[in-house]
Amino acid sequence: MTSLRNRIAGFMILAIVVVIALATLVAMQMMQRPLPETATIPVARQIAWNVRFAEADPQAAAGAGIVFADAPAPGLPEERSTGRWTRVLGRQGMQHPLVVTADPQGTTMRISVDLGDRWLVLPLPDLRPPRGGWRIFGAWMALIVTGATAVSLIAATRITGPLRILENAVDRIGRDGVLVPIPETGLPETQATARALNHLSARLKSAMESRMRLVAAAGHDLRTPMTRMRLRAEFVEDDDEREKWLADLAELDAIADSAIRLVRDEVTQAAAQDLRLDRLVGDVAQELGALGYRVTVASLAPVTVTADPLLLKRAVRNLVINAATHGKAARVSLSRQVDRAELVIEDDGPGIPEPLMERAFEPFFRVDEGRRKALPGAGLGMAIARQIIDQLGGAVTLANMQAGGLRQRVVLPARAWPVSDRNGSCKRG
Structure with a gap:
């Protein structure tokens, strides 16, 4: 309910x-039916008339069908009915002894009136409720x-038809955040609801495409002036000043490249394939270790997922780099939980304040703005990782550990247990 x-x-x-x-x-x-006391009066008058008629002219009464007997009518005595009829007939001036009997089934009732030398037996209507x-x-x-x-x-x-349309429309939102067109059929209210949702979806899609084009164009257009500025910076005579210029330009270039990549990932629907997540995570850990990041692998259970290898590798790489950069070191483990893969990345950093936990996935967000110059990065790695994982039907969550540090947990739908053939490729078991 x-x-x-x-x-x-x-x-x-x-x-x-x-x-x-x-x-x-x-x-x-x-x-x-009327109340018993009211309904019995006409019947009592008829009984009293029959008694007087039988006493006045017994032969005529017998010829009229009145039954005489030497004893009361056979059956089960009804004490309550006998008392009630005695009172009712007494009001009609009849003081004869009487008895009410019923057959064993209780369907037929008779009243027997004592006339002194014989009994007068009359049928009695059943006034009881059905x-x-x-x-x-x-x-x-x-x-x-x-x-x-x-x-x-x-x-x-x-x-509730229009409300179900809203519910179904939300469930059918595509990975790009746009509603699937809804048939405009049914009742007028249902058609109006579907029409409004389709209009909203069209405007939302147009706004998203406009935003993507704006970000992509801005990132692309920034490359030309940054290239000119880099060339001019090469001619700065002061070495310290030149290094500062080049560092700032490198950061701007990273931001522009990350923005373009973020937009491209939103609009690109790459072909997904079955791949071994444990091998992908192991390759990422080995690659980052070679680049100087402190990455250790605790355990990697064999798990197969369906995803685009490049996109998923980029997401895992961004999360591990975030842990190794901001948390001083990254510890990676992969396990299988029934029908899902669970990737856990822990670090030894200061963690994130609880009120700012969800904002960590916002583009360009920094927990401590004072560390922007001290730590590399454009601030888009976590946003890109979450976007990719959401597109794959998974989820990424953050939580502070009691002993200190941040735990990043990635959950992805897992395929059947992987089985490797002789060539080392992955098959679905």
């Missing part, structure tokens, strides 16, 4: 059942509940 559709349906079912139940009970009260009345009411309410449930579910489904 957590969804809006189920809540609306439940409310409608409850409202319908309560209203019909109350109406049924009121109708039953208004249409039920048997099984509550079972009939229960069946009636079950039928109402069934019908109300069907009607309410259909109505709630139609009411």
Whole structure:
């Protein structure tokens, strides 16, 4: 009952059942048989008339169909009915002893009046409520509940149709962040919702493409003036001043290159293939170790993932460089958890304050702006890594360790256990 559709349906079912139940009970009260004391008066008058008629002219009474017997009618005595009929007939002026009996099934009742020398036996109408009345009411309410449930579910489904379109549209967002076109069919409200979402998707796609073109053009156009500035810097006579110029230009060039690469990765949908993640991580660790980074490998479980090798290697490389640069050293481990691969990268750095944890993936973000000159990099490595991992259907999270340092955890969908052939290539097991 957590969804809006189920809540609306439940409310409608409850409202319908309560209203019909109350109406049924009121109708039953208004249409039920008269009260026993009221209903018995006409019957008592008829019984009293038959008794007087039988006492006045027994032969005529017998000829009229009145039954005489030497004993009360056979059956089970009804004490409550006997007392009630004694009181009712007493009000009609009849003081004769009487007894009410019923057959073993309780369906037929007779009243026997003592005339002194014989008994007058008359049939007695059954004024009791019909048997099984509550079972009939229960069946009636079950039928109402069934019908109300069907009607309410259909109505709630139609009411929440536009909301389901929103939910489905969110689930169908592509890796580029753009909504898949939604068919503009169904009810007018549903069509309006689909039309608005398609319009929003088109505007969003146009804005993203415009932003990508702007960033790519800016990064590309910066290369020409930076090249001229680099050439001019070569002619600076002061060695210290020249090195500062060249260092600043190298940083600008790295920023421009990272920006262009970030945009290119957003629009490029490279062909994915099955690859051994443990081998890729091992190659990255060996490569960075050769470049002077402090990288150690704890354990690498054999895991196969589906991804573009270049993009995934770039993401892993950026995360390991971040740990080795800002955390002084990087410890890498890879494990398999059922149907996913889990890559953990730990360092010995100061970590990241909790309020700034999520901002670490923002482009050009620095935890300590004062260390921008002390540490290399353009500030786009983490943003690029997260973007690539998100495109692969995975996730990357950060957490500070209790003993100090930062833990980066990457989770990717894993394929079946890898099986290597004689040539060393990877097959799906």
